[in-house]
Amino acid sequence: MLQITGVSRRFGDVTALADVSLEIRQGEFFALLGPSGCGKTTLLRILAGFESPDSGAVTLDGEDLLGRPAHRRPVNLMFQSYALFPHMTVAKNVAYGLEREKLPKAEVRSRVAEVLEKVGLTSMAGRRPQQLSGGQRQRVALARAIVKRPRLLLLDEPLSALDKKVRAEMQLELKRLQHEVGITFVVVTHDQEEAMSLADRIAVFSAGQVEQVDAPVALYERPRTPFVAGFVGANNLFSGRACSVGLAADGLGVLPGSSDLPDGTPALLAVRPERLRLDGGQNGEGVLKGEVADVSFYGGVSHVSVTVPGRAEPVLAATQGATPIRAGARVSLSWAAGDGVLVPQ
Amino acid sequence: MTRSTVSGAAAASRSRRSRALGRLIFLGPGLTYLIVLLLIPLALVLSYTLFRRGRFGGVVYEATGENFTRLFDPLYLDVILSSLRLATIATVIALLVGYPTAYLIAMLPRKWKTVALVAIVLPFWTNFLVRIYAWIVLLSGPGLVNSTLGELGLGPFEFLYNQGTIVTGLVYSYLPLMVLPLYAAIEKLDPQLREASANLGARPARTFVSVTLPLTLPGVVTGCLFVFVPSFGNFIIPELLGGGRSIMVGNLIRDQFLKARDWPFGSTLALALIAVLIVLLLLQAWSARRA
Numbered sequence: 001m002l003q004i005t006g007v008s009r010r011f012g013d014v015t016a017l018a019d020v021s022l023e024i025r026q027g028e029f030f031a032l033l034g035p036s037g038c039g040k041t042t043l044l045r046i047l048a049g050f051e052s053p054d055s056g057a058v059t060l061d062g063e064d065l066l067g068r069p070a071h072r073r074p075v076n077l078m079f080q081s082y083a084l085f086p087h088m089t090v091a092k093n094v095a096y097g098l099e100r101e102k103l104p105k106a107e108v109r110s111r112v113a114e115v116l117e118k119v120g121l122t123s124m125a126g127r128r129p130q131q132l133s134g135g136q137r138q139r140v141a142l143a144r145a146i147v148k149r150p151r152l153l154l155l156d157e158p159l160s161a162l163d164k165k166v167r168a169e170m171q172l173e174l175k176r177l178q179h180e181v182g183i184t185f186v187v188v189t190h191d192q193e194e195a196m197s198l199a200d201r202i203a204v205f206s207a208g209q210v211e212q213v214d215a216p217v218a219l220y221e222r223p224r225t226p227f228v229a230g231f232v233g234a235n236n237l238f239s240g241r242a243c244s245v246g247l248a249a250d251g252l253g254v255l256p257g258s259s260d261l262p263d264g265t266p267a268l269l270a271v272r273p274e275r276l277r278l279d280g281g282q283n284g285e286g287v288l289k290g291e292v293a294d295v296s297f298y299g300g301v302s303h304v305s306v307t308v309p310g311r312a313e314p315v316l317a318a319t320q321g322a323t324p325i326r327a328g329a330r331v332s333l334s335w336a337a338g339d340g341v342l343v344p345q
Numbered sequence: 346m347t348r349s350t351v352s353g354a355a356a357a358s359r360s361r362r363s364r365a366l367g368r369l370i371f372l373g374p375g376l377t378y379l380i381v382l383l384l385i386p387l388a389l390v391l392s393y394t395l396f397r398r399g400r401f402g403g404v405v406y407e408a409t410g411e412n413f414t415r416l417f418d419p420l421y422l423d424v425i426l427s428s429l430r431l432a433t434i435a436t437v438i439a440l441l442v443g444y445p446t447a448y449l450i451a452m453l454p455r456k457w458k459t460v461a462l463v464a465i466v467l468p469f470w471t472n473f474l475v476r477i478y479a480w481i482v483l484l485s486g487p488g489l490v491n492s493t494l495g496e497l498g499l500g501p502f503e504f505l506y507n508q509g510t511i512v513t514g515l516v517y518s519y520l521p522l523m524v525l526p527l528y529a530a531i532e533k534l535d536p537q538l539r540e541a542s543a544n545l546g547a548r549p550a551r552t553f554v555s556v557t558l559p560l561t562l563p564g565v566v567t568g569c570l571f572v573f574v575p576s577f578g579n580f581i582i583p584e585l586l587g588g589g590r591s592i593m594v595g596n597l598i599r600d601q602f603l604k605a606r607d608w609p610f611g612s613t614l615a616l617a618l619i620a621v622l623i624v625l626l627l628l629q630a631w632s633a634r635r636a
Contacts, residue, residue, distance in 0.1 A: 048540075049543070050540050069543075070540070070544060071543045071547055076545070077541075077544045079537050079540070083540065085541070085556060086560070087559050087560055096542070096545050096547075097545035100547050101546060
């Protein structure tokens, strides 16, 4: 439905986007994930028509999008700062886009009422944005963007301005709404948890390039580049060379992993903290042995960091609930070969 | 127990007194200056409105209301109305010229903004009178404009000494006072609001009318006031560029004091001018509070 082909954009010496190609499907909840300054917002602004690329093409339903000015695109954007008009009431803000379509007054009114109902703000219709809480403003921004029933809805860091609790609520609500209205959503975020929980598919960006496009589970379990392995979720990364049973790690010996890389390829082995098994005592069958440096309790899980001789950073292991292991204990670490993912370096 | 409460109250009142004293030290010089050099002379001048003129100038302290009746004489009412008209025209033109200028400066890259703003205030570095005289040199019969036009086979035209020249002079003199508050208002406006408007399907002209203009209205009001106030009471520009006929209230006031030697009536005219300006200021304060 949305086809982005070879889009590049430079700002002076900085490459914001380098030959980015993506295909986004009808009705999909798609996330652009990456650290700040990776180019994802530039791509969003190109789609909205506030920037134009130096080269490349973007088509929506087969029609060229780049040739159209911003105000003629069937694309709506929910701004990170919400950009609500401070001199208009909530209802006026939401009606603004419909009034530009020159719809009859009665229809504008009924559609505004309908969408305010959908986001639960009917009682706030007469207020000004300054009189609303952060979560309510976010809903107004969302209502204003979806009321036009765009082909494509762009969301720039939609939840970043909210506190943690409201954020979780809004996450669910966004998903429900996307189901209800059936609009294709493209969300930009630097928060990988947000991307994972919201999106059907995620494109991970780094330094203006797309690193990997995949469903959240595949992205988490099968990272294909070192950047993705390090950026998405916590990971223990070991560098070395691929071998038949896993990775010949620098200074640590052979570590188990599964791979289809040719032997000797420089690679990273990625093991998730929750896949590591911790055994107390000296005689464990473990792959690595070390000393517990620190234990942090998070409620549902505990993180145990283990210093392993021959490795600079501690290895992180996650256990369910509280753990009897204390700092200073000698432990051994092990994992199944299937849980060690090899990523070419 | 009781004693400590009492001494606490005393300490509180002492600290309140010392704070008031501290404020007075800072406010004192400015306040004294205003009272001695503005308020007292102003009160004196305004008190003249109630008395009769002396035969050779000065004031005869004999109460009368005739100064105020005279104010409504068509002869003087005309001057006040024509001053209002000229000042309004100058303000409107300054707004029409100033808004695009301020908008453009607000859109410039940061370092060019500074350059442009310095250029806007640059005329203030030259004496006001000198700049007005320069206009005479430019526009006079054998002046620069006419001689240039003469080369092209046009003219000579009579540019000077009409109401158009006065308006030109007023706009020229007070345009920076329009641009600066407008610039401040436009610069402060979140550019994302314009983007949001475009994103919702508004053409640039609609965005301007529905978003940019309403949100910069306080700047518009301030700018208009900054141009209107000095234009309304101006007497140098009508004197030099308008040919010295009493067509603005400023000239009239000066003539009453210096030529006609009618201080009471001059004071009454000054009072009328101040009253109009106070009404305008109240309107501006009211509109600012609403926004």
